[in-house]
Amino acid sequence: MSRDEVDRTLARLRDEKERISTALLELEAHQGYQLLEGAALNGETLRVQSDVRAGMASLWGLFDLYGRALGAAEDLRARHPRPGQAQLTELTRLLAGPSVELPVTEVPLERRTLLSVPSGEKLTLRAAVERMTPLYEEVAQAVAALDTVWSALLSRLAEVEAERRAAEDLLESLGGVEPELDRLRADLDAVAAVVRGDPMALARGDRADTGRLDAIRTGLAGVRRGLEEAERVRxxxxxxxxxxxxxxxxxxxxxxxxxxxxxxxxxxxxxxxxxxxxxxxxxxxxxxxxxxxxxxxxxxxxxxxxxxxxxxxxxxxxxxxxxxxxxxxxxxxxGLLDRREELRGRLEAYRVKAARLGRAEDAELARIYDQARGTLWTSPCDLRKATVTLSEYQQAINARAKGTNR
Structure with missing residues (x-):
């Protein structure tokens, strides 16, 4: 590289280093990462925690080696305001060559020879960034997925626990016992332990499964309503x-x-x-x-x-x-007494109708009327017989009315 190329490359890499540092610090400050760091976990979430910690350790390790190689180039350039050919050659190696030496790793048994000596891998600065990029994306995705699931679960858990406290406060003021509240409290404690210790066990894809919490909240709401009713009773x-x-x-x-x-x-x-x-x-x-x-x-x-x-x-x-x-x-x-009064009223109405038809002296009508009246005004009254007689009286009157009309 020429001196100008070296200076331009150094400026670009300084900016790149700053952006990588900012990205890593922001990832560590992310809520999901902080949740992982501050929790005693188990199960699937413990595996995620282990993977994220290992990934971050690798990222910071690579970034440190990257920074050392870049720092060596910056120191060399600072010591030589007018670098000669030898300095430019070294700067070119540091900036574009395999200047990032990874820690020595143990060679797998199947690849060893009797005299083999394990050696570390060497990367260029660009290759180091390319190594860090997918690792960063993997860690960031894991943190974001956990944050989505865990935040939803913790939010719902807080709502359910608030419902439980409201029911407990009511029960305390009322006295006595509430077996259903005891059962729901035990269920909630069990689910809360999973939410706080292994939230990914309640993940369905990239979403939180809040079904158990929702069922407990519904039950607690029912208990609370019952206790509120008890409070109103009191x-x-x-x-x-x-x-x-x-x-x-x-x-x-x-x-x-x-x-x-x-x-x-x-x-x-x-x-x-x-x-x-x-x-x-x-x-x-x-x-x-x-x-x-x-x-x-x-x-x-x-x-x-x-x-x-x-x-x-x-x-x-x-x-x-x-x-x-x-x-x-x-x-x-x-209704039985009302029925008798109804039949009496109808009988008198039919008698008036017969009189209007000019049948007041009709012997047959008078006989049926007397029979019906005797039944209805006798105690005890035979309502069935009175009904039949009244119907006969009505039919006789209607028959005479038709004859009159003709």
Missing amino acids: DGFADRLRGVADVLDLLRGTEEEARRLRDEVLAKIASPVLPDLPDMSAALTDRLAAVGGPGRGAAVRGGGWTDLAARVAELEKAANAALERARETAGVIR
Whole structure:
């Protein structure tokens, strides 16, 4: 090389060295690399850690040898402002020749001879960079892949652990135990150990598999909602009990009405088909007493407000369902009396129609009317017979109406 070529090459290589140094330092500062360096790992992630550390050691080793060769050329050039032929020849060897000597490596057994002496490999500066480039890309890709997977897992783990803490705080304020929370906590501890110790075990390709964490979070959210309901029960316990008591008062009144209606139907309707009478108020009243009575303190200490919340919710549901069934039963029984009144009203309406047709003195119509009226105004009333007679009366009137029209 000429002196100008040497100076241009030195300037280019100094810039190249600076860029390589910057790239290596940025790689070491990368979040994924820092995660690897600061963790006690196992499994697949330990293998990645070992490969990355070995790769970085090789990169820094090559870079150090590269820098030494370049430094030797810079020192030589600095000592000779006007280099002669011998100096230019040495500078050419350092800058373009095999000036980067790698450490002596042990020759494999199959390649040895009796007098062979292991020797180190020598590279040019360009060849050293070409050796570093794929090694850097391999390490960078491994670090980036791990960072993508691990960051996603750690982020989701933080969300799930926050959900767990919220549930634990609620349970602590409520007292008692929650077996489902204990189970989910154990599951979370097991998954967290994998996330922190071997995150690549949860990798699917270049993405994190958060399925187990998502399932635990869903379970914890359900537990938290149950505990929040328990908290609402605790805060509004007296109001909830009063609400149940009010429903039971309505239930007792409806059951009494159903019994009264049954007695009336039995007296006024012949051979009625009656549903079973509702009789739930007493049992539900006992359950209410058990929930809100003196034993409540022991229940809270044992199962906590979570258990009490479930019992109150079940009691509310049972009380409302019993009230609805009692109302339906009373309605069915009342319907028999309503049916008699309906038939009476229809009979009188048909009699008015017969009078309008000029059939007020019709002996046959009068006979059927008297028969129907006697049945409907007799206790107990035979609704089936009254219905048949009323239908006969209606048909007779309609037949005479057609004759009048003709």
